[in-house]
Amino acid sequence: xxxxxxxxxxxxxxxxxxxxxxxxxxxxxxxxxxxxxxxxxxxxxxxxxxxxxxxxxxxxxxxxxxxxxxxxxxxxxxxxxxxxxxxxxxxxxxxxxxxxxxxxx
Numbered sequence: 001x002x003x004x005x006x007x008x009x010x011x012x013x014x015x016x017x018x019x020x021x022x023x024x025x026x027x028x029x030x031x032x033x034x035x036x037x038x039x040x041x042x043x044x045x046x047x048x049x050x051x052x053x054x055x056x057x058x059x060x061x062x063x064x065x066x067x068x069x070x071x072x073x074x075x076x077x078x079x080x081x082x083x084x085x086x087x088x089x090x091x092x093x094x095x096x097x098x099x100x101x102x103x104x105x
Contacts, residue, residue, distance in 0.1 A: 002105045004041055008092065009048070009099040015089045019043065021082050024075050025064075035060060044104040054090045054100055061087035 003018035022043065029035045037056055041047055049057065061083040068076040068083075093100050 002043075004043055004102050004104055006086070006089065006100055006102045008089070008096065009101050011096075011098070013089075013092075015082075015085055017082060017086070021075075021078050025079065034063070041102060042104060046104075047102045049100040049102070051094060051097070051099075054094055057100075058087055058090045058094070061090070 003016050003020075003022060005014050005016050007014045017038075022039070022041075025035070026039050029039060037053060038060055064083045065080055065087075068079040070076075090100065
């Protein structure tokens, strides 16, 4: 499945933000600067997040989980699931003092 694959640098564990979820969030939240760190990623490029950025991503996940918790559509459910998993992933990277790298598929 195409999308952006995130990996804790130096480890094998990965998480995918599939293109449907990324596209849905870009359409709904594209004008919201607050979500830019996640939504403005190049789906064909490479990025690396350091600890301060990972902390922002964790807070962003909390915000999106809360924001998309009121409606039980397929898209909202997928946003909540991705954000819950991605938040755990970010917290693991912070605990291990490692960066997260993202690459488009």
